[in-house]
Amino acid sequence: MFAPDIILAAVLNGLMTGAVYALTAVGLTLVYGVLHIINFAHGAILTAAMFAAYFAWKAGIDPYIAVFGLAPLFFGAGYAVQRYVIGPSSHGEDRNILLVTLGLSIVIENALLAGFRSDTRTIDVPYGFSVIDLGFTFLSVPRVVAFGASCAAAALLWGILTRTDTGKAIRAVAKEKLGASLVGIDVAHVYAVTFGLGAACLAVAACLLLPTFYVHPRVGNAYVLVAFTIVVLGGMGSVPGALIGGLFIGVVESLSGLFLGESLGQIGIFLIFILVLLVRPTGLFGARA
Amino acid sequence: MAEPILRVSGLVAGYGGADVLRGLDMEVAPGEIVAVLGSNGVGKTTLNKTLSGVLRPRAGTIRFDGRDIHAQPPQDIVAAGLIHVPEGRKIFPDMSVRENLELGSYRRARANRSANLERVFQVFPRLRERTAQRAGTLSGGEQQMLAIGRGLMAEPRLLILDEPSLGLSPLLVEEMFGLVRTLNTDGLSILLVEQNVMQSLDLAHRAYVLENGAFVLSGQGADLARNPELEKAYLGL
Numbered sequence: 177m178f179a180p181d182i183i184l185a186a187v188l189n190g191l192m193t194g195a196v197y198a199l200t201a202v203g204l205t206l207v208y209g210v211l212h213i214i215n216f217a218h219g220a221i222l223t224a225a226m227f228a229a230y231f232a233w234k235a236g237i238d239p240y241i242a243v244f245g246l247a248p249l250f251f252g253a254g255y256a257v258q259r260y261v262i263g264p265s266s267h268g269e270d271r272n273i274l275l276v277t278l279g280l281s282i283v284i285e286n287a288l289l290a291g292f293r294s295d296t297r298t299i300d301v302p303y304g305f306s307v308i309d310l311g312f313t314f315l316s317v318p319r320v321v322a323f324g325a326s327c328a329a330a331a332l333l334w335g336i337l338t339r340t341d342t343g344k345a346i347r348a349v350a351k352e353k354l355g356a357s358l359v360g361i362d363v364a365h366v367y368a369v370t371f372g373l374g375a376a377c378l379a380v381a382a383c384l385l386l387p388t389f390y391v392h393p394r395v396g397n398a399y400v401l402v403a404f405t406i407v408v409l410g411g412m413g414s415v416p417g418a419l420i421g422g423l424f425i426g427v428v429e430s431l432s433g434l435f436l437g438e439s440l441g442q443i444g445i446f447l448i449f450i451l452v453l454l455v456r457p458t459g460l461f462g463a464r465a
Numbered sequence: 466m467a468e469p470i471l472r473v474s475g476l477v478a479g480y481g482g483a484d485v486l487r488g489l490d491m492e493v494a495p496g497e498i499v500a501v502l503g504s505n506g507v508g509k510t511t512l513n514k515t516l517s518g519v520l521r522p523r524a525g526t527i528r529f530d531g532r533d534i535h536a537q538p539p540q541d542i543v544a545a546g547l548i549h550v551p552e553g554r555k556i557f558p559d560m561s562v563r564e565n566l567e568l569g570s571y572r573r574a575r576a577n578r579s580a581n582l583e584r585v586f587q588v589f590p591r592l593r594e595r596t597a598q599r600a601g602t603l604s605g606g607e608q609q610m611l612a613i614g615r616g617l618m619a620e621p622r623l624l625i626l627d628e629p630s631l632g633l634s635p636l637l638v639e640e641m642f643g644l645v646r647t648l649n650t651d652g653l654s655i656l657l658v659e660q661n662v663m664q665s666l667d668l669a670h671r672a673y674v675l676e677n678g679a680f681v682l683s684g685q686g687a688d689l690a691r692n693p694e695l696e697k698a699y700l701g702l
Contacts, residue, residue, distance in 0.1 A: 341571055348557045348568055355555030357519055359615060360543030360572025 178434065185313035186434045187427050192319040194426015195326035199381040200399050201406035201418040202330060203374030209413025210350040210370040211258075213270055216277040218403065219396035220284035221375050225250055225382035226391045227288060233299045233386070240321065243383035247376045254375025259368035288393040297391045304387055322384035329380045330419050333373065337415065346370055350413065402429075402442075405449045411462025421460065468531075470495045470623050470654050471516075471547070476525035476535075478515040484523065485511040487678040493623060493656055498649050500665040500686065501658045503675035509658045510552055512675070513627045516656075517549035518542040530622055543572045546622030552631065552658075554612040558601025562592055565600050565611055569618025577620065585614040588644070606637045613644070623654045630661050642668055666690040674698050 200222060207215045225246060232242035257280070266272040306317035337343035348356040349366045357363055381399075389395070406425050410417025425445055432444025452459065469492040479485040485508045493499045503509050514520040516527060518539040527535040529547050537545075557565050566585060570578045586593040589610040595603065600611055609629055616624055626645065630638040642664050649655050659665040666672055666686040674682040674695065681698045682689060689695055 341567075341575075344560065344564055344568055345571060347560060351559050352555050352557050354519065354551060355557060356568075357539040358517055358543070358549050358551055358555065359568050359619070360540040361568070362538070362540045 181312035183431070183434070185310075186430045188310075188313070188315065189319070190427035190430025191423055192315070192323040192426070193430065194423040195323040195330075196381050196384055196422075197399070197402055197406055197426050198419045198422020199326045199329055199377050199384075201403040201410070201422050202333065202415055203377035204400070204403050205407045205410065205413055205418040206333075206346075206370055206377075206415060207374045208407065209415070210346055211273065211367055213273045213277065214404075215371075215374065216274065217280040217284065218277075218374070218378070219400035220281035221250070221254070222378045222382055222396035222399055223288060223391075223393060224284055224396075225375075225379040226386060226389075226395055227292065228379070229383045229386045230297055230299060230391045233301075238301065239299070239383040239386045240325075243325075243380055246379040246383060250379035251372040251376040253372075255368040255372035257375075258371035259364060262371070263364055263367060285393050292393065294392055294394075298389075299386055301387050316388065318384075318387040322388075325380065325384055329377065333377065334415065336373070342366075342369060346373075402445060405445055407459075409448065409452050409459055411459030414459065414461035417459055417461030468495075469493055470530055471656070472526075472528040473516075474526050474528075476512075476515065476527065477523045478511055478520055479523065480511075480520075485678050486515065486522075488525070489675075489678075489680060491673055491680065491683075493654055495654055496649070496652055497671065498645065498655045498657060498669045500669035500672040501656065501675055502660070502662050502665055502672055504660060507675045508678045509675060510627060511678075513549055513551070513625055513658055516542075516625060517547065540572055543619060546573065546620065547625070548573075548616045548619050548621035548623070549625040550612050550616040550627065550629065552627040554608045556600045556608055556611050556615065558599065560600055561597050562600055562603070562611060563596040565615055566592070566618050569615035572619065574618065574620040578618070581618050581620065585617050588617070588647075589614050605632050606634070606640075609633060609637075609641065617648075621653065623656060624648070625656045625658065627658045628660065629657070630659065630664070638664070662695070663690065 204215060204218050207213065228246055229239045229242050232246065233239060262273055262276050265276050303317050307314040308317060308320060337347060345356065345361045345366050346369065348361060349363055353363055402425060406418055406421040409425065410421030425448065428444040428448055429441045433441030436443060471493040473489055473491045476486055476489040477484055489512065501509055501512065511520065515522050518534065518537055522535050525535065526533055529545055532545065534542050534545060557568065566582055567578060570581060574581060591607055592610055592614055600608065603611060613629065629641050633641060638661065645655060645657060646668055657665055657669060666689055669686040672683065672686050672689050673680045676698050682692065682694055
């Protein structure tokens with residue numbers, strides 16, 4: 177058995193990873209909850225955001241600064257893609273949206289592959305290996321920053337959804353599209369804002385991941401698989417579910433890494449996934465179908 | 466009659482290959498209650514959806530308050546003050562009563578939101594007691610009040626009520642019709658779309674009877690109520 181402080185350290189590390197997982201999942205669940213589609217381009221957008229953050233760093237902008245430019249930029253790009261590409265090409269059919277996002281992911285990934293080849297790139301920041309000494313364990317500074325910033329981004333998103341008219345319109349469209357149209361909510365606009373928010377969350381996650389992770393044209397897929405698990409665990413479309421689910425999955429991964437060996441850490445995630453599907457297919461916060 | 470607030474001419478609309486509305490002409494004058502009556506499936510809800518811009522007409526014009534609106538999207542029609550309280554309420558079930566009402570002024574009359582909220586609470590004191598409650602947990606009658614309250618939040622120039630009495634107990638139906646009369650007395654023009662023939666005719670200044678996508682009868686409410694053709698048209702005999 178492990179000493180309690182090692183387990184505690186693993187839990188803390190898991191929470192820090194989990195916060196970024198939560199951020200990648202929250203965009204996916206939001207888009208599902210409102211547009212009722214799985215956005216297959218989610219991973220590709222994360223990859224694109226990581227490349228954007230990488231080239232910002234090459235241009236001399238630290239990822240923690242670049243995030244303030246990239247989040248709005250990706251919001252705008254996400255808005256435009258939904259409003260002018262995905263929306264018009266779907267002709268109101270959900271299954272078309274599915275195919276369009278799948279096509280989009282193929283286009284983005286291959287454009288990145290064509291442009292930058294399959295090299296793995298990393299950045300070198302001065303704080304990359306800084307740690308905070310807690311006495312019983314060390315916490316990596318970039319991961320602590322990622323935790324704090326993910327929580328802040330999630331809180332901001334929550335504030336938007338619950339406090340602003342636009343956020344309320346998003347929640348209204350999610351549950352009652354006709355009713356929303358009839359109070360004058362422009363549904364196409366709300367869809368695009370939602371998609372943009374999802375992309376902005378990914379831009380934030382990308383800037384937080386970059387100091388401790390690598391970039392290559394398929395890097396987003398690993399995260400999206402985990403994000404999908406979190407979305408199902410938290411309940412499809414539930415934002416609080418994705419946040420809590422993300423933290424939970426981070427801790428599960430960290431603890432199963434501790435007990436089963438680092439390379440098997442993700443087994444825990446998929447065991448949880450299968451268990452949720454068996455026992456509670458609506459997820460922790462999912463509405464009963 | 467004064468210049469009508471709503472004038473529909475030659476309206477044709479439908480879904481897929483079928484026309485549901487086959488050339489409708491109608492008018493609503495300012496301050497009038499006009500009823501559109503008809504049994505299930507004659508096109509009442511299609512008419513409402515077309516008026517509110519959710520469904521594009523295939524032919525004909527809709528003129529509201531001096532402007533053609535038949536090519537406009539729903540949000541512009543709401544902005545113009547034509548507010549549709551839909552059949553089945555279509556409230557936002559996961560949101561609180563207050564949030565539902567606030568969204569009523571999403572597009573129009575946002576500046577007067579707090580004053581209008583107060584006004585709606587005066588009309589429906591029951592909603593005031595339940596501001597924080599999730600709308601989906603309200604009773605059917607309360608949900609109907611919420612749907613109408615949400616419509617009133619936008620300061621309508623014309624209010625379309627689609628089957629407001631549907632699924633309500635007789636007592637509540639009575640209350641609902643009383644409310645429609647009160648709103649109208651305060652100057653609101655109302656288009657009441659109903660299956661409930663006698664009560665609607667009693668309330669409305671004028672009425673149109675819709676059958677198979679066309680108006681087969683129209684006239685003053687009281688006259689229509691005595692017209693032997695009504696029963697025939699309505700029952701499809």
